[in-house]
Amino acid sequence: MASNEEITGPISQEDVEAADKLKNEANEYFKKQSYNNAIELYTKAIEKNPKNAVFFANRSIANLRLENFGYALSDASKAIELDRSYTKAYYRRAAAYMSLGKYKLALKDFEYVTKVRPNDQDAKMKYTECNKIVKKIAFEKAISFDKKEVNIADSINLDAMTIEDEYVGPALEDGKVTLKFVTDLMEFYKKQNKLHKKYAYKILIDVKAYLQKQPSLVDIKVADDAKFTVCGDIHGQYYDLMNIFKLNGLPSETNPYLFNGDFVDRGSFSVECIFTLFSFKLLYPDHFFMSRGNHETLDMNRMYGFRGEVSSKYTSQMADLFTEVYNWLPLAHCINSRVLVMHGGIMCELLWSDPQPMLGRAPSKRGVGCQFGPDVTNTFLQRNGLDYVIRSHEVKNDGYEIAHDGKCITVFSAPNYCDTVGNLGAFITMNGKDLKPNFTTYEAVPHPDVKPMAYANSFFNMLCQ
Structure with missing residues (x-):
């Protein structure tokens, strides 16, 4: 350029x-x-x-x-x-x-x-x-200065929340996520229903408690004959998320997944996406993983719709709690000490940086982070004894891109991004023995007539016309 x-x-x-x-x-x-x-x-x-x-x-x-x-x-x-x-x-x-x-x-x-x-x-x-x-x-x-010592999660009184008789949706069992709960929830969401706020808050509180105990870099062990799946950005495209599970099977102890950030914003079914993913995280904590993306942040949520969606479907207090939870998400995962997965790039600003075809480093086109070339990737891999890196963060026409001599792979799992781009979505599967990436691509599936960015800052949308 x-x-x-x-x-x-x-x-x-x-x-x-x-x-x-x-x-x-x-x-x-x-x-x-x-x-x-x-x-x-x-x-x-x-x-x-x-x-x-x-x-x-x-x-x-x-x-x-x-x-x-x-x-x-x-x-x-x-x-x-x-x-x-x-x-x-x-x-x-x-x-x-x-x-x-x-x-x-x-x-x-x-x-x-x-x-x-x-x-x-x-x-x-x-x-x-x-x-x-x-x-x-x-x-x-x-x-917020007055609330600095107060956690939103600690201030939630679940006992004061009653389940109304007319609520017929999925329910936690003894306060726990079960497989029945998650499968019922997914079907419930397909019909554009809303999970009861008591269960929604409980999921967030439990996820935060779990994440607080996790390191920022999580090691994942995959057995030689086991399959592992890595997905990229979902961006609130709930019905495409359901299609991933249809194509590749539901998450389970024998079908583990890693979702690599940007679960929310842009798409107008972000609440449905994040509660489904968090439910699986609670159900299979050692076989379902989630990395933080650049859209799991307050400023992006405020601008691109998630905060508005949560406030509309629930409350602004819950939107604040989401921000609190997102702050504890891991920043990267390492598979069998050989494949590093993070949302953006290996340089500063893990959630924002991007690869470039040229050697060396350059200022980021995004205005945040930087761009890194194949020589930077190669040096990083050699120093850390890694085979390759997987990242997401960028729309790709085929849903994925192999760059830097096969050492830097981008995967993006939101097909026809924002209902306009026309790209395919993709996910990566591998086995634990050779960790060779295999790519599955797919087209977007129909969704209810709620436009992307429906809950986004209307003033920002107006500016971008």
Whole structure:
């Protein structure tokens, strides 16, 4: 991807016209949600005419859609540098700042627009909405100081919660998750029913208690003749999660699984996904594993829907409890001391980093973490006596990608991500003896008519249009 090029010398009319044509072609790809193709053409347009702010702003929104927040921020800033009055570029940069949790910087952009364009009602509205978010976060931080010594889990009074006579859903047995409970729960969720809050809270409290005793790096032992499955991002796509179990069998002591982060956000059935996965974790603690992803965090949940979904289906208190639980999730797993699995990458920011084809290291396209090349992967594996690494975190057309000479594998298990991308989903199976990765791919299955991001921050969605 082109950097913010130095602008030197005049630009010919021929290049200006060629750039405009490339931009129009890129716009068509953007409309089809083919964002990588759009970015490639916007980049070519910029190479022809690096003085046009629109090209940078358009590439910025395409990068926002791909969650390349670092690139989006850089492009929006370049567009502003080229045209200080270009309102849309400020909106793009504000969206990038918000995606990175930098809400005060987003607010500054809106404030600037309202000052230079005092009659712009849209800018005033966006400034007001962003200001509300900043104040709300400040308020939440302020009251959190008073609660610092109080765990949400410890403050829950399960005895005060009664099970109403009309509730006919799955029930814990003597307060414990059983196989019957989980299988009943999955069928209950397929019909868009809601687990009783008493059982939901009990699951969260029990999961937290278990996770608190676990190390951040969990060792997994798989017998030579045993099968082991690794899944990538699920992102609230509950019906696709059910399809994984249909294709590969339910988790059990003889069919162990590792889900590698990003269980929630984006998809609007995140509550159903996480309670199903946590139930299996409690049922088979030594044969069902869960790594933390970058979406098991407060800022991402606040922006991409999970916090809104939990608050809608249950309470904001439960949303707070989820944040508390997520803080205890393991960061990585090591299979038979030979295969390391983490959500993002082997460098700093385990939950965010990505591989790159070039040698060495580079700043992350996401604006968080860094990118690492095949030489970095190879050195890391040699130093730690590992065969290869598995990570997730990125959409892949085939549901997986083998990079770095087979040493760095990406697996992504949410097909047709956000109902728009058209990618396949995939999971990896291996046996304990050779740990050779085998890939199963699958298409998305139908789901009820609830759109992705239905519970996401509406203001953020508006910014990203």
